[in-house]
Amino acid sequence: MSRETLSHLNTNTLIGNTDARGTAWHYRAEEQGQESNHYPGPIPVADVERRLFHWTAVSRRVAVETPVDASRSASSSDYGTTHWQPLEDRQAICRDDTGAVMGIFAPGYQMHQYREWLLTTVADILDDDLCISSAGVLRGGAVAWVEVSVPESITTPEGVVFRPNLLATTSFDGSIATTFKRTVTDVVCDNTREAALAEDGQDYRVKHSRNSMARLGDARQALALVHTMAEDFAAEVAQLCATTVTDSQWDRFLDAYVRTRDRRTDQPLHGRALTLARNRREALDRLYRRDPRVHPWAGTAHGVLQAVNTWEHHESTVRGSSRADRNMLRTVTGGFAELDRLTLRTLQGVLG
Structure with missing residues (x-):
């Protein structure tokens, strides 16, 4: 179950561009009161402030x-x-x-108010080609995000449909630094992916330190990243689709990615651990060979990456929260970016 109630998700998250994207998994009209949290088109900046960021951290x-x-006690009366x-x-x-x-x-912790760091910064870059596509608060207000996106999805020559996003997020519980991060939603599977897989240059982070307010101007400049995402991601897709993966290489990738031996002792897994590993391998192979979200790109590095990412997003075991909450927090904290890099490093080891 989600740590957030359906009522919270329907009143403390805003979902835009639903005419193109559809409704969120948690959509319940009866939980929304007199005002829907779903918008057919872009989400107005004023609505994000009025409905989500109307309060201040103190x-x-x-x-x-x-x-x-x-x-x-100096006195028995105490x-x-x-x-x-x-x-x-x-x-x-x-x-x-x-x-x-x-x-x-500690006293040196600097609050980054949502209205200033998330909303005002992204509002400065909005134009006819960019709009607010989602926003929300989680954990009682301790975590928040604003996502900027292009209104229409883009299709590469390889048939990959994607949508560039910029995710602005921060927290008041110490879980994440203030981050401006570019991501890409692979629309055929609704996977959130980094626009490029390099270790550096894909996000801008500001810690909640005493001197962090001086970096707010730099953060605004960093938001220009969103304008280069489509070209970068299309080039990445072209390269991945041009990288051939044979059936034997796919099998060797599964051997390396889904280990059936203990990493510490190198002894074979037994019991439940072995069963989980075998089930994961079978699920990845099924997605790669037969699932319409992945199969069109089987035989390429993009297909391998898509299989792993699809399994992690939609089929892996989730404990302690809902899948949607887990996926959102992984995106915010960079977990999915690291997953993509690990997948490609493993594949590169197989391909030599």
């Missing part, structure tokens, strides 16, 4: 509850009472509307 003092016992000891080296980051505590940090 710093509150932190104190520790200290019971008074008889051995330390016995059983509770005193509070302020902690000068800690601050609580809270919502000013509900008072909810989102995180506790």
Whole structure:
């Protein structure tokens, strides 16, 4: 189950361009009250501020509850009472509307307000070719994102349909730094992928440090990345589709990617661990050879990457949250980018 309720997802996330993208998995009209969270076209900037970012994070003092016992009490009348000891080296980051505590940090922690760091920055780059396609808050407001996208999907000569995105995200619980990240939704499978797979240059991160406000201007300049994504991703797809993978190389990739021996001891897996590994291998092979989201590119490096990415997005086991929440957080934290790089490194080892 999701850690977020259906009511929360239908009132604290906004989904745009549904005429082209369809509705989100959590869409429930009865949970939305008088105003739908789904938009046929772009999401207005004013709606993101009014519906999601209408509150401000504030710093509150932190104190520790200290019971008074008889051995330390100067007066018997104090016995059983509770005193509070302020902690000068800690601050609580809270919502000013509900008072909810989102995180506790040292005094040097710098809040990055959602309206300023996520909404104002992305609004500066919006034009006829770019629009807000989704936005939301999770974990009681502790994590938020705004996604900018092109309204219409793009098709490469190899038949890959994709949509360039820019993801702006930050948190008040310490889980992620403020990040401006370019991603690509592979529309045939609804996979979120990096626009390019290089280690450097694909995102811009700002830690919540005391001097971070001085870097807000640099963050605005970094958003220009969104204008180069389509060309970069199309070139990447062309290269991957031109890289041949034979059936024997695909089998060797599965041997290397889905290990049936313990990584530490190199002993064969047994029991449930072996069953899970075999099931994963069979699922990947099925996707690669027969699934319409992957099979058109079987025999190429793009097909290998698509098979792994599709399995991770749609079929892998999810614990502690919903699949959609897990996928969103993996995108925000760079988990899927690392997955793509691991897949290609493994394939490159097979191809030599």
